[in-house]
Amino acid sequence: MSGLRAIEPLGDSAVLLHFGDRIDATVNAEVHAAARHLAALALPGIIELVPAYASLAVVFDPAQWQADGVTPAQHCVAALTRAFATPPATTAASAVxxxxxxxxxxxxxxxxxxxxxxxxxxxxxxxxxxxxxxxxxxxxxxxxxxxxxxxxxxxxxxxxxxxxxxxxxxxxxxxxxxxxxxxxxxxxxxxxxxxxxxxxxxxxxxxxxxxxxxxxxxxxxxxxxxxxxxxxxxxxxx
Amino acid sequence: MIEVLRPGLLSSVQDLGRRGHAAIGVGGAGAMDSNALTLANWLVGNDAGAAALECTLNGPRLRFTADACIAWCGADGELRLDGAPLPTWRPLPVAAGQVLDAAGLRRGARGYLAVAGGIAVAPVLGSRSVDVNAGLGPCDGRALQTGDQLPLSDAARPWLRRTPAWSLMPWPWFDPAPARVLRVLRGSHFDALDPASRKSLLSEPFHIAAESNRVGVRLLGPALQLTAPLELVSAAVTAGTLQLPPGGQPIMLAAEHPTTGGYPRIAHLIATDQPHLAQRRPGETVRLALIEPDEAEALRRRHATALARLHDHLRQRLQELRCAP
Incomplete structure (x- = not known):
């Protein structure tokens, strides 16, 4: 099993994408592939992408993710879920x-x-x-x-x-x-x-x-x- | 130029923070009370995010070497300009040679001094905020010291035709009353707290520890415990994240928080209430209430709307005071 496992809120201005729950090179490679994928998509109102061992935080500006009937976090999660409908390739980008x-x-x-x-x-x-x-x-x-x-x-x-x-x-x-x-x-x-x-x-x-x-x-x-x-x-x- | 005659306990140049560098471990820094920074800036005709001085508990003594227009918002106490009481929450002209003394802030913990045109230090990684803990930013990445000279931009020349007779009403932007309950959202590990700890977190008062700083506010109260220990892998944290170290005394992360952390995340202070936490003094109490994300969003929208309305109103009032260019 690989790829994005869950997205959870991290307060009112960020969400955390989970790729696993341990320190592991394969999981970590998925995190960085996801970060590259999101950076390339350049969604508006994204302030930070913070990769860690097994998770990627997406910090957003709630004002730019404001929508009727849902919170900015829910709105952002929906967009991220769409962005990961096709898992990004995890080929190691850096040969350096x-x-x-x-x-x-x-x-x-x-x-x-x-x-x-x-x-x-x-x-x-x-x-x-x-x-x-x-x-x-x-x-x-x-x-x-x-x-x-x-x-x-x-x-x-x-x-x-x-x-x-x-x-x-x-x-x-x-x-x-x-x-x-x-x-x-x-x-x-x-x-x-x-x-x-x-x-x-x-x-x-x-x-x-x-x-x-x-x-x-x-x-x-x-x-x-x-x-x-x-x-x-x-x-x-x- | 502003000359620092006495730095005070912890005075530093801050704007609305450094964005976009968390992936390399560089945090946001920025004003702890973004409301007070924004309003002080608007009062002197600046953008909300111009660089100003954040002064903590015991403020600095400063001499202006040129005429300027200033505003002080946030914590107050014995503020003096050449020995006379300094009106706060309004724009004021100061003349070259005048001395501002902000010793002994007594109501609230952090006061903000904005100057028309902003403090013109060179930005570092896109921001003029000093990250005191990381030693990063303008002013060699440190708080003010005696003898420092803060450059002002040309726009700092006074533009006031007369001193206004009005002041901005601090409330609801500035409300240091300990009776005000601060609102939190559930954190990932809220449910991992044992039932008694969950109840204590949301019903007992917590005291602000003296070791609190711009990195985090340490809350002293009943020790909180997890039902079972958690093995966590470090992940990103944000300003407002309430972390629970093994000792059981939670830490509310603030402007200079590390970008990642490995302690359980039991709650998150809503963005709208972060400025209010910034004004609590060591020894004062905090009470937390759990709200749902949709309530937090409603509060954010109300705050943003009220702030935008105030900005429009202020722009009109400032226009009446402005010198002809």
Whole structure:
């Protein structure tokens, strides 16, 4: 079974389209296909399309979806139902593979040693496994430009920290549960920090502001502390 | 230019918010009380969404370096212009060198200072709203600091021929009375609350926690519980979404909410009532009532119609006050 399962209201100015109820690459691909489909239809009065792991929110302007006898949400749901009468193709749109350099461990990944120990792996193998697979950006959320990546080796999963850090440095590569992601700026955070990338992931004044986009493929490449410093030097300051 | 002599507790430049970037994790921000922002802007002849100052609880002290036309709407208290009481909810000329002091807002939580022509900071991602929590937007993405200089547009030059003798009636746009019940719609997980929690949510008063901010308003009251724990995958949330973290104290998401969240969504504050929540002060109470979507729509239409009628009326009244170009 695949495709749109249900549409439910999300307050009076948004609806949520459900494609599943778990973190799954196929479900997530359907979400992004649906987002592309709706973006191409360019329905009037749509303010935001917000893809997540297994759902897509459609935020609308109620004034533009006003109709007799139904609420704007009902009116919008009817239009969306028509839009999905034929399910959109879920062919992966993005063949782009983004390489993200990471300096693992040390000051850049203070939780790496403990994480490797919990996984019962030598540190080198933990790093090799993290950098071996190709990830897919499932969604951006939590903070501007924060990518949630799908594809983590199950052996590497880590419990969230009992007490979150008040400040995680920008660029930190982290694992929380079965998810891995990158903090785009200094933020509070409860994930385990295993390394850090010198790349700037988000710059509001760049076009586009986000380095990674939902649906893209990502691979990590281990770099030394010296390479990290050199790459950081070469980054435009955000 | 407006020179910041004292920033106040949390004063920031806001318009009606940043739209269209939620998919990359960039939230809306914008004025917490869109009614007060809109009316302050209309009173000085601006569009509803011109950039103005949102001032929280303890407002700033500001010096105008050029003549301007201003209006203050929303929370009030001891507002002074060069030491004299500042009339609110009406357009006023100010002269270069005059100092506005908004210390101690006592009725309501957020006041809005609009200036004819708008605050002319450069927009970021289509909006002049500062997202204080995300550190994004004009003014380096932060609240005002002492010494900041806010640019005004050329249109800021005074256009008033005389100060009007009238003020706009704040009610029903501004109603900080805790007796006012705020209305919510059912959230996806409302039915997952245990029966006692469902009853408490809709009958007990909740206090506004001191840690409330532009991200969310924390409601303190009887701890709410689910019948059984829910395993949820993160999904989009909106301003007005009432989330229930494991501790049982719900959080009503506000202007700077994260774009996605993983807590149960038990209810949604209707858009029409969001400005009223924005004016509740820490320690004050909130009562919630559940309504149906068609009632929420009727309230939205009534509000939109009344606001449009007021706009027409204001345009006529302002015309009478306007200088010849």
């Amino acid at each position: 593979l983004i390489e993200v350099p990471v300096c693992y461990g040390g000051e850049h990944g203070p939780d790496l040693a403990a994480a490797a120990q919990r996984s019962g792996l030598p540190v080198e193998e933990f790093i090799a496994r993290h950098a071996a697979v190709e990830y897919r950006v499932a969604m951006l959320g939590f903070a501007a430009g924060f990518p949630y990546l799908l594809g983590l080796d199950a052996r590497l999963q880590q419990p969230r920290r009992a007490s979150p850090r008040t400040r995680v440095p920008a660029g930190s590569v982290a694992i929380g549960g079965l998810q891995t992601g990158i903090y785009p700026r200094a933020l509070p955070g409860g994930w385990n920090l295993i390394g850090r990338t010198p790349l700037t992931l988000f710059d509001a004044h760049a076009s586009p502001p986000n380095r990674l986009a939902a649906g893209q493929r990502v691979r990590f490449r281990a770099v030394t502390a010296a390479e990290f410093a050199a790459l950081q030097e070469a980054q435009p300051s955000a």
